[in-house]
Amino acid sequence: MIIAIASGKGGTGKTTVATSLALSLEAPVRLLDCDVEEPNAHIFIRPENETRTTVTAMVPEVDLKRCTACGACDAICRFSAIVQMGKAVLTFPEMCHSCEGCLMVCPAGAISAGTRELGELIRGTAGSVELVYGSLRVGEAMSPPLIHRVKQEMSDSRINIIDAPPGTSCPVISALTGADFVLLVTEPTPFGLNDLILAVETVRTMKLPCGIVINRCDSGTDETRGYAERQGIPVMMEIPDRRDIAESYSRGVPACLAIPGMKQRFARLMTDIQRKTG
Amino acid sequence: MKELTIISGKGGTGKTSVTASFASLAQHKVIVDADVDAADLHLVIPPEIRRQEPFQGGHIAEIDPGRCTQCGECRLRCRFDAISEDFVVDRLACEGCGVCVYFCPVQAIDFSRQVCGQWFVSDTGRGPMVHARLGIAQENSGLLVSVLRKEARAIAEQKGYEWIIVDGPPGIGCPVISSVTGAGGVLVISEPTMSGLHDLKRVNELAAFLRVPAMACVNKYDINPDMSDRIIAYAWDHKMEVAGVIPYDRDMTAAMVARKALVDFSDGPAARAIRSVWENVRDFMKTRGHSKSALKIISS
Ligand code: SF4
Ligand code: SF4
Numbered sequence: 001m002i003i004a005i006a007s008g009k010g011g012t013g014k015t016t017v018a019t020s021l022a023l024s025l026e027a028p029v030r031l032l033d034c035d036v037e038e039p040n041a042h043i044f045i046r047p048e049n050e051t052r053t054t055v056t057a058m059v060p061e062v063d064l065k066r067c068t069a070c071g072a073c074d075a076i077c078r079f080s081a082i083v084q085m086g087k088a089v090l091t092f093p094e095m096c097h098s099c100e101g102c103l104m105v106c107p108a109g110a111i112s113a114g115t116r117e118l119g120e121l122i123r124g125t126a127g128s129v130e131l132v133y134g135s136l137r138v139g140e141a142m143s144p145p146l147i148h149r150v151k152q153e154m155s156d157s158r159i160n161i162i163d164a165p166p167g168t169s170c171p172v173i174s175a176l177t178g179a180d181f182v183l184l185v186t187e188p189t190p191f192g193l194n195d196l197i198l199a200v201e202t203v204r205t206m207k208l209p210c211g212i213v214i215n216r217c218d219s220g221t222d223e224t225r226g227y228a229e230r231q232g233i234p235v236m237m238e239i240p241d242r243r244d245i246a247e248s249y250s251r252g253v254p255a256c257l258a259i260p261g262m263k264q265r266f267a268r269l270m271t272d273i274q275r276k277t278g
Numbered sequence: 279m280k281e282l283t284i285i286s287g288k289g290g291t292g293k294t295s296v297t298a299s300f301a302s303l304a305q306h307k308v309i310v311d312a313d314v315d316a317a318d319l320h321l322v323i324p325p326e327i328r329r330q331e332p333f334q335g336g337h338i339a340e341i342d343p344g345r346c347t348q349c350g351e352c353r354l355r356c357r358f359d360a361i362s363e364d365f366v367v368d369r370l371a372c373e374g375c376g377v378c379v380y381f382c383p384v385q386a387i388d389f390s391r392q393v394c395g396q397w398f399v400s401d402t403g404r405g406p407m408v409h410a411r412l413g414i415a416q417e418n419s420g421l422l423v424s425v426l427r428k429e430a431r432a433i434a435e436q437k438g439y440e441w442i443i444v445d446g447p448p449g450i451g452c453p454v455i456s457s458v459t460g461a462g463g464v465l466v467i468s469e470p471t472m473s474g475l476h477d478l479k480r481v482n483e484l485a486a487f488l489r490v491p492a493m494a495c496v497n498k499y500d501i502n503p504d505m506s507d508r509i510i511a512y513a514w515d516h517k518m519e520v521a522g523v524i525p526y527d528r529d530m531t532a533a534m535v536a537r538k539a540l541v542d543f544s545d546g547p548a549a550r551a552i553r554s555v556w557e558n559v560r561d562f563m564k565t566r567g568h569s570k571s572a573l574k575i576i577s578s
Contacts, residue, residue, distance in 0.1 A: 008316050009289040009290065009316045009318070009448075011288055011289040011290010011291060012289075012290060015473070037448075037449030037450045037451045037454075037480075038287050038288050038448070038449055038450065038473075038476075038477050038480060040288070040473040040476065040477070043472045043473050043476060076376065076377070076380055078336070078337065078374060078375050078376050079375070097373050097375055098357060099357050099358075099373060099375030099377050100355075100357050100377070101375055101376070101377040101380065104355065104377065104381070105380070136450060136451060138450060138480060138483040138484050138487055139455075139484065139487045139488075140451070141420065141451055141452040141455050142451070142452065143449075143451045143452070165449065166289050166315070166316065166448050166449070167315030167316055167419075167447070167448075167449075168315050168316060168412065168414050168415065168416075169315050169412060169415065169416055169417055169418075169419050170417045170419075171449075171451065173370050173415050177370070177371075189531060189534055189535060190321050190534060190535060190537065191294070191318050191321060191534060194316075194318060194321055195316050195318070198316055198414070201414045202414050202415060205370075205414050205415045206370070206415070219531065221535065246501060247501065247502065249471055250469075250470055250471040250472065250474075250501055250502040250505055251471075251472065251502070251505075252471070252472035252473075
């Protein structure tokens with residue numbers, strides 16, 4: 001079972017929902033924070049015994065002694081990551097997409113697989129929650145390969161909860177691929193609705209079933225509920241705008257532990273999701 | 279010409295509200311919405327589109343079943359598992375590397391460039407705005423951000439404008455790198471939470487990595503004054519200019535609902551604070567040095 005939490009935009013309470021859901025379940029949970037550019041779930045989960053592994057991507061390494069400057073690698077690379085100039089071949093590792101095309105075409109066997117550091121994969125546990133998250137190296141542009149790596153840590157025997165990055169392009173697609181159900185977290189404001197519409201289009205493009213969680217539900221307008229109804233998307237949960245939730249969040253305490261009754265509501269959310277996915 | 283990029287690490291910190299107010303306060307400027315993944319600025323600064331251009335992204339592979347002999351060469355070569363067992367390319371997984379195209383023995387794979395979205399030059403009540411709509415599930419938002427900034431610079435040069443104000447995307451990855459590289463300065467809008475501090479550190483490291491001078495501003499600082507102090511202390515210790523703090527104020531949401539920039543909507547505490555943050559940012563951008571006025575706001 002794979003449940004992904006997404007939101008179009010950050011700051012709507014996605015991490016609050018992901019961490020509270022993980023901490024509210026009786027069943028063993030694996031929480032995968034795929035927002036590798038700004039991972040935050042660990043701040044709320046406070047995992048113990050963290051282990052860190054460096055994650056790398058393949059980049060070409062050229063042996064200039066063997067290179068005949070034929071230009072075949074330059075010709076196949078779509079990303080200008082390997083360039084033949086005169087008698088030399090230059091590589092630009094940060095542009096490389098690790099397609100291995102240059103490796104496959106070099107007739108002189110001058111290219112071997114080197115590595116570039118993408119970031120770190122971190123694992124830890126807190127009670128029945130196993131947390132796995134990625135942390136993109138500062139200056140690294142490509143997050144999808146690290147997201148893929150985090151997702152390889154999914155467990156068959158546990159409920160997997162994926163905290164997705166914001167947006168509608170490659171990183172979100174990488175995070176949502178393969179999910180059984182997507183929870184879209186939104187706020188009832190014009191910004192929130194704008195971003196929700198984009199998020200709904202994204203999950204529809206990917207043909208994934210979804211439901212909506214309205215955070216700070218009493219703070220804005222009713223437009224969001226109207227939109228959900230017209231689109232036939234269920235509103236699965238509403239979380240009120242309360243100062244104590246905001247304050248506990250600011251201290252790194254998830255809503256389900258700070259507010260009485262919240263834990264039961266998140267557990268019920270899970271039952272509803274399970275009913276919807278059969 | 280000065281180019282200021284407003285970023286936040288995470289979304290939802292009030293970045294777009296601050297940008298909209300700056301766009302109102304700055305004289306002679308071009309506004310850019312570089313958060314192409316989920317553009318929002320048009321909600322508070324309504325644009326009248328003057329020019330519309332298609333955005334060409336990368337290539338994508340498509341197998342012609344009529345020519346394909348199902349030899350399996352492409353599946354063997356694809357490092358992104360983008361080709362299914364019955365030889366259909368998954369458009370979401372394809373990286374556009376063209377390796378399959380190169381190795382296909384019967385030339386059964388088409389490889390055309392995709393139109394990934396549109397970008398616009400618009401008139402607004404606050405001056406010209408350059409913005410975009412990226413197609414859903416499209417790649418290359420970093421490239422699109424570069425296109426927008428280039429266009430904004432051309433307009434500013436042509437009109438002799440002093441400012442380019444860029445509403446940046448969240449995160450520290452490809453689109454953020456594109457919107458920060460080569461800017462005159464970045465303003466990081468932070469919030470006083472544990473994750474706010476964590477995110478501020480990461481974006482500040484990115485700004486330092488790209489050698490762009492960085493300023494910090496704490497929004498809703500009074501929600502958790504202790505955490506605000508920690509964020510400001512971090513900024514000071516890491517050579518970030520503190521541009522000021524903004525108190526929690528319901529007018530912020532009310533202005534958004536009214537689809538207005540906060541400084542045009544209210545003269546409440548948050549609006550007054552944003553004016554003073556803008557003055558500090560403006561002075562910093564002019565000198566690229568440390569202005570002293572930020573100290574006053576915090577202690578008063
Ligand atoms: S692996 Fe692919 S992207 Fe990287 S340099 Fe070689 S051809 Fe270019
Ligand atoms: S394909 Fe091999 S031999 Fe040819 S230029 Fe590239 S590295 Fe050199």
